[in-house]
Amino acid sequence: MKPGRAGTMTHDDKRHGTTTLFAALDVLDGKVVGRCMQRHRHQEFIRFLNAAEKTVPASKAMHV
Numbered sequence: 001m002k003p004g005r006a007g008t009m010t011h012d013d014k015r016h017g018t019t020t021l022f023a024a025l026d027v028l029d030g031k032v033v034g035r036c037m038q039r040h041r042h043q044e045f046i047r048f049l050n051a052a053e054k055t056v057p058a059s060k061a062m063h064v
Helices: 042-055
Strands: 020-026 031-037
Touching (some): 020 042, 031 042
Antiparallel strands (some): 020 031
């Protein structure tokens, strides 16, 4: 428990080997772009968005 955190975290809150999956779906083609990452922070999400942007042609628009 931390000061200012109203009981949202317990003393034994651990990820126990879980991973984070970020995924994007191209609804026209049915293709999925996905990344598994060890942590769940904004840095990982931005890294995923950059990777997804590289796979999408410049003529297509991405809706996030």
